[in-house]
Amino acid sequence: MTDTLSWIAVGTPAEISPDTGTLRVVVEGEAVCLYKLEDGSIHATQDRCSHGNASLAEGYIEDGLIECPLHQGCFDIRTGEAVTAPCKAPIKVYPIKIENDTIYVSGEPA
């Protein structure tokens, strides 16, 4: 597969907090949240909740969902879909890849 996306290095898996499973980074001026799930997989979404003005990196991960710290609305980390109220609009999901222990995020959302 030809790699046509532009990749930006944002950190290492070890930098993702073992306590929260999240890391807030900035990609081309946009706040992005990195997640490390229980199965060890790593994902990236927009960091700002689609409902209130909150950082999802301060949220709570459970069963592949990120719960917003502000009003407990949940998003599917893999798809960005809004799963529970008050969140209705989805959040952006970013493609990632890991090479040489470095996480790369594409500036283009998937």
Next chain:
Amino acid sequence: MSCTHENKPDVIEVPITINRRWPEEGYTRIPAWVYTDPAIYKKEMDVFFAGDTWNYVGLECEVPEVGSYKRQWIGDRPVIMVRNEEGDINVIENRCAHKGAQICWQNTGKVKDFTCPYHQWNYDLDGNLQGIPFRRGALGKGGMPKDFDVKKFGINRLRTVNRGGSIWATFSDTAPDFETYCGEEVLAEIDHMLPGKKLRLLGYSRQLIPSNWKMYLENLKDPYHATLLHSFYITFGLWRADSKSECIPTGGGAHSVMVSHNEGKKKTEATAEMERFRDDLQILDAETVTPRAEFNRGRVGGAWVFPAAQFGIQANSLKTRHVIPRGPDSHELVFTYYGYEDDDEDMTRLRLKHANLLGPAGFVSMDDSEMLKQVQTGISGYPESVSVVEMGGRDTEPADYMVSEVLIRAFYQYYREAMEL
């Protein structure tokens, strides 16, 4: 004899003791302290506004879309009228379940949901608490107890009714249904003005009047003053002392219906006596006071729906009046002007033009707010004084003439019993 006692608003028990004695003469006298005593005021808020009454909140056309809201008050209590996701209209308390702050600060607007600015507790359009910040703490520390249930901390939703596009609410679970509460006569007046056509909001006027809220209520139950205080009425022939009129107390005196007829300018014996009747004055723009023939055929009718709303027609101007008490010696008066969706452009223009008679600078209404301030100042200076309401007799029988204070007597008959005074 007294007026009908059917549909009398019930009274809830309130533990406020008031050591006052009503004058021996009964409801033909009104002691000054009903307009000034803070304990009386507090009891009125609890017994009436928070009691078994139905309170006017607004018109459906004020909240046309999902999320459209109007801030309102029922007595002292701030509430919000809002259209929910299903398109139904809710009336919820304007009070965060957390610390009690008002969650809505603007008179009207449109939102997706409500967020209290203080700690950003978030509520849906039905008042359900959706989420609270840092419920799970921050970075694993703090947070609400695990058993904290957001379902238990929603905002109270009031019982509501939609009658022809007008929205009413009650805090009470025991208030009778709205139709029973209003009674036949009042309901007929509301239905006359709101015949089921879609309504169109035309505008508002609001003013703060430095007098007790009951003075405004009495003023709208007092046709006696109409041709005496309002020189505009008689000068330009809108209303005369010999006009065909009716005063009908209902709901045990709480509500009332008042009807008169705009019969045009005509000099008669009754009006000749009025010193303010000026034959030599002509209004330059007669359209200001001339209604286009409509369903009411010159009938100037109005219903006072206790405690704080009036539905009425003035020429072609359709309006509701709503009184918001602001302490013992002040109240806010809000006129909401509306028309029907099928009004032609000219009728809408006339409805707006005739609204010039009403509101804070209205050709007629401006006399009332000035006068009520003078009354409040007069009685506040003489707290042991009493007023006399014997015009038209000492009874509470409906009257088929205008020069009568029967509606005020009937009101105080109801009031004394409800307030246990």
